[in-house]
Amino acid sequence: MSSHRKPRPTSPLTRRAVRVGLFAAGVAGVASAVPAQAATGGPSRPAVASDHVFSHANRLDHTETKDSFTIRQYGKVNAAAVRNQANAVSSGCSADDECRSVALSFQIVTFAGEQTRLNAVNLSDAANKNCTGCQTLAGAYQFVVSTPTPLTLDSAHRRQLADIHRRLDALTRSKVPAADLRTQADGLAAEVNAVLKDAVADAPKGDAQDDVTMHRHLDGWPGR
Template identity: 45%
Template sequence: MTHRKPRTSQVGRRAARLGMLVVACTAGIATTASTAGATSSASTVTRDVGIAMDEAHAKATPRNRFDYDDEFAIRELGTRIGVGARNRAVARSVGCSLDNPCRSVALSFQVVTTNGDLTHVNATNTSRAVNDHCEGCQTFAGAYQFIVSTPYSFTLSHSTRSELARLERRLGELERSREAIHVVKARADSLAAEVVTLLQQAMAAAPRGANVSRLSSFTPTVTLRRHID
């Protein structure tokens, strides 16, 4: 359980306003991305608010029967009062036949780090797989969102980023895979578990700093949000 210091009404009102701003800005980014209809990513940071949006989007058709897209984004937002993080994977298979089926796979991994006792995180993580008049097609979408939250200053080390880059390359290798969808899903889940372990180790090794209050600080956490379709 998280225990926090009581806040004044002024701080509460400010946090509420920032929370609404995070929601509004995240919705705006999402609208822009959906109209673009392609893989997209964005990151916006102001003094008080940080926003991150990432998406993988694959579409298989009779002209392009095998489509794959992945996103592996790292967003270090630092100390903010409000954070909005949105991650989405969308896969579509359209108009193929039993004789010539389609295969569409979209995977989006989003790592977001933030720190501070007053941070409010609004995180959404969704996936959607659609077979549109596509009998016998294979369609899979997986969204994996990793939220790292600490009361003290935290940045990913060079070695941690190198390990994350290695995992990103392994995610990209799934593009060449023609294994069954349940195998692809299992491999993506395994990679996600490795990301969680790596982030937990990085967070445990990070210096706490002398300015962290034992009364106001909360337990550092790595939260995995997983949505598959």
């Protein structure tokens, strides 16, 4: 029997953010379902976002593939705790009876503020449990957009992101080998990053610097 698991490093914070402990108890397990259109210029408030994708393939369900593509837009915030996580497990299969487990999570969070306290966590974990020859991939992509004034993505940028989302769905459901899937997921992430940078370039300017930071973590079996 074999069991493989890799450590889960946390991602770096954005340049303008000040690292602090999670400002609300148990924040890791709390999801804030804020509509994408919710960015406003109202009073500063804390923001919490948590997204998690989990897939598990085994002898009863040889293939399980899941993905998530979330956009969470906040207005002015004084503190933000954002967490993005992908976990994939393959168990109990063999080289003659392979399993395939894929979990991909894309999280986009926008907020505004001059001195926002930020805690950003982005992690992935892929585990093969007694699963010789199985393909297991977990990928977490987190995009943190910080601007001096609230940013609302316009219809053109949202259409571009919707198109990337559709292609992510197709990629997740495909039978592309795990190593190639990693490469293509990275390509989609680069497109998201470019769309967000373009959106920020068109946004009103303030005293502080605009910032788009992408956090990426991939874990998988077999590796490259």
